[in-house]
Amino acid sequence: MNTMKREDFIQATLDYAHVHNLWKEGDRILTAVSGGPDSLGLLLFFIEVAKLEKLTIGCCCVNHHMREEAEAETVFVSDVCKEHGIECYIRQAEVPKIAAQTGESLETVGRNLRYKALYEIVDTREYQWIATAHHADDQAETILYHLLRGSGMSGLTGIHPKREQIIRPFLWATKSQIQEFVDTFPYKPCHDITNDMAITTRNHIRLELLPELKKYNVGIVKTLNQTAEIIREEERILTLETDKLVQQCVNKQPRKILIDIKAFNRIPLAFKRRILRRVMQSVIVENQLKGKTISFDGIEVVRDLIEHGSMGQITSHAGVMVYLACGKAEFFCGNTHDGIKEMVFDDSYELHIEEFSKHPTIIGKNQFILDADKVGHIELRQGRNDDIFFPKGMSGRKQLFKCMKDLKIPAEKRKNWPIIADENYVYWIGFLRGSRYGLPDQQTKRYLVLTLRSK
Numbered sequence: 001m002n003t004m005k006r007e008d009f010i011q012a013t014l015d016y017a018h019v020h021n022l023w024k025e026g027d028r029i030l031t032a033v034s035g036g037p038d039s040l041g042l043l044l045f046f047i048e049v050a051k052l053e054k055l056t057i058g059c060c061c062v063n064h065h066m067r068e069e070a071e072a073e074t075v076f077v078s079d080v081c082k083e084h085g086i087e088c089y090i091r092q093a094e095v096p097k098i099a100a101q102t103g104e105s106l107e108t109v110g111r112n113l114r115y116k117a118l119y120e121i122v123d124t125r126e127y128q129w130i131a132t133a134h135h136a137d138d139q140a141e142t143i144l145y146h147l148l149r150g151s152g153m154s155g156l157t158g159i160h161p162k163r164e165q166i167i168r169p170f171l172w173a174t175k176s177q178i179q180e181f182v183d184t185f186p187y188k189p190c191h192d193i194t195n196d197m198a199i200t201t202r203n204h205i206r207l208e209l210l211p212e213l214k215k216y217n218v219g220i221v222k223t224l225n226q227t228a229e230i231i232r233e234e235e236r237i238l239t240l241e242t243d244k245l246v247q248q249c250v251n252k253q254p255r256k257i258l259i260d261i262k263a264f265n266r267i268p269l270a271f272k273r274r275i276l277r278r279v280m281q282s283v284i285v286e287n288q289l290k291g292k293t294i295s296f297d298g299i300e301v302v303r304d305l306i307e308h309g310s311m312g313q314i315t316s317h318a319g320v321m322v323y324l325a326c327g328k329a330e331f332f333c334g335n336t337h338d339g340i341k342e343m344v345f346d347d348s349y350e351l352h353i354e355e356f357s358k359h360p361t362i363i364g365k366n367q368f369i370l371d372a373d374k375v376g377h378i379e380l381r382q383g384r385n386d387d388i389f390f391p392k393g394m395s396g397r398k399q400l401f402k403c404m405k406d407l408k409i410p411a412e413k414r415k416n417w418p419i420i421a422d423e424n425y426v427y428w429i430g431f432l433r434g435s436r437y438g439l440p441d442q443q444t445k446r447y448l449v450l451t452l453r454s455k
Contacts, residue, residue: 009173009181010048016172020161023129025054029167030089030127032118033059035073035190038133040080041178042170044185046131047084058087060121062114064095066106066194073190080187089125091117107200122165134159134168137175140224141205148205150296152277157235158228174221242274250279256332257282258454261306264329273299279331280320287333289319305329311365311431314410323413326366326431326454334412349418349430351380352451359440360449368420368428370438372446376422380452383419389426392436400426407432418452 004012023029031046033039046057061077063070074090081088093113099106118130139158146155161171170178182189198204213220249263257279264272276299284292298317305315305322306329314323321334326349355372363369370378387400398406404414407429418430427435430452440447 003180004177006181006184009177010045012172013045013169014049014053016161017167017169022162022167022169023053023055027129028056028058028125028127029129029131030058030060030118030122030125031131032114032133033061033077034192035061035077036192036195037179037182037189038135038170038175040077040187040189041182042131042133043077043080043086044182044187045169047086058089058121058125058127060089060091060118062091062093062117064093064110064113065097066095066110067192069190069192076190087125089117089121091121093117119165128165129167130165131167131169133170133178135170135173135175135178136221136225137206137210139171139228140210140221141202143224143228144205144209145202148201152273152296153231153235153238156228157232158225160232171225238270238274242271242278245271246275246278250275252282256330259306259329259331261324261327261329265307272303276302280318283320283331283333284318287319289333292318292320294318302329312407312409314413326452328454349380349452349454351378351418351420352453353378354449354451356447356449357445359444359447363449364451366431366452368434368450369440370427370448370450371440371444372448373444375427375438375448376424378420378422378427378448378450381419381421382416383414383426387419387421387426389429389433390435390437392434392439394436400429403433404429420450420452 017023029046031039031043033043043057043059046055049055050057059077059081061074063074078088078090080086093110095106095110095113098113099109102109121127122130142158143156146158149155159168159171161168173181195203196207198207210220217223245267249260249267251258251260259275259279264275267275277294280294280299280302283289284294294317301315302317302322305313305324309324311324311326314321316322316335319333319335321332323330323332360369383400383404385401388397389400389403390397391403400419401414404417405411409417409432419426420428420430425435425437427438428450
């Protein structure tokens with residue numbers, strides 16, 4: 001393999017950066033540098049092009065306190081920056097200590113603290129971008145990692161060249177190309193020995209799986225990077241189309257999200273799954289449900305409920321409750337094992353009352369008829385512990401919540417189920433059961449048609 005000259009590497013990186021609009025003249029870029037060959041290469045690249053591209057460069061090095069060499073590595077990075085007049089920010093992250101307190105992995109805690117430090121510097125020192133040294137080999141590992149976990153298309157888009165304030169100008173280059181670039185400078189990069197140990201899933205992929213795959217396809221890294229590029233663009237188009245379909249069937253309300261079932265059922269299967277994942281993820285984020293992961297099987301359970309379920313049925317997945325009511329699928333925080341985290345049906349419905357002089361010929365499932373002269377002031381309200389119900393077709397009476405239980409209304413829903421009543425009687429357990437009181441007869445002259453609608 002021919003060695004790439006320094007100027008060729010720089011030009012290839014600039015071409016990649018310009019194609020993906022990673023920065024513009026006058027931008028301030030904070031580089032994330034550990035002292036290893038990849039991140040050192042990133043710092044050296046920006047030192048070389050800063051004047052040409054009219055950029056201001058800074059550097060952040062985080063000491064994770066996980067290895068004895070870490071302190072010396074931060075000194076090394078600081079010295080390189082000092083030599084080239086680059087502002088260097090050294091930050092301390094007590095990763096082992098915090099991991100022991102939270103129970104999270106060292107890798108997760110390290111990543112979170114590292115990015116926290118980077119964003120704090122960006123905010124306080126007014127940098128536009130954080131540059132990281134992710135490269136083509138990292139991309140290949142990421143694709144395989146998500147593939148092994150059963151990720152959908154979103155996961156297979158891999159590492160993006162630009163996302164939020166993070167830019168990755170080395171994604172075009174392999175690790176060996178970056179090493180060749182660094183070798184043209186008089187610096188010896190630091191080496192993290194833990195990268196040579198198969199102690200994490202990613203290390204196993206890098207040290208064992210990728211070398212094995214190269215036996216079947218020597219260009220597997222390039223192939224996986226091309227695959228990610230193709231999927232990324234297709235994902236972008238599918239996301240735009242999903243946005244349009246969401247507008248047609250999804251209605252976000254305080255503390256819950258509604259999907260119109262008829263509109264949803266007209267949508268192709270692939271987009272149904274995308275819409276459900278988006279809606280459920282929105283509930284998870286809004287309610288800060290940490291550690292909740294939406295699985296393919298979970299989405300299929302929810303989809304089956306919406307497509308084939310009947311009113312009043314309920315299911316849950318990943319901390320998201322899904323309930324069918326009045327032509328809508330309602331998504332809110334909770335699960336069928338522990339109950340609803342927060343009741344959300346207080347103002348979910350509205351009652352429309354119309355008066356007629358003749359008995360209506362067609363009545364919908366969400367409608368009920370009363371004799372206007374037999375009832376008082378009709379209102380929509382919640383059930384009460386002292387409410388008594390006189391079911392139509394039965395003699396005697398029942399406690400309202402006992403009757404609701406017999407109707408298979410989940411316990412956590414009963415307090416907020418829509419009830420139609422006046423000052424004296426409950427006339428209708430919304431959608432499900434009517435009272436024998438207040439009904440029209442042969443002497444009725446004024447008919448009240450009650451219509452329950454989801455807001």
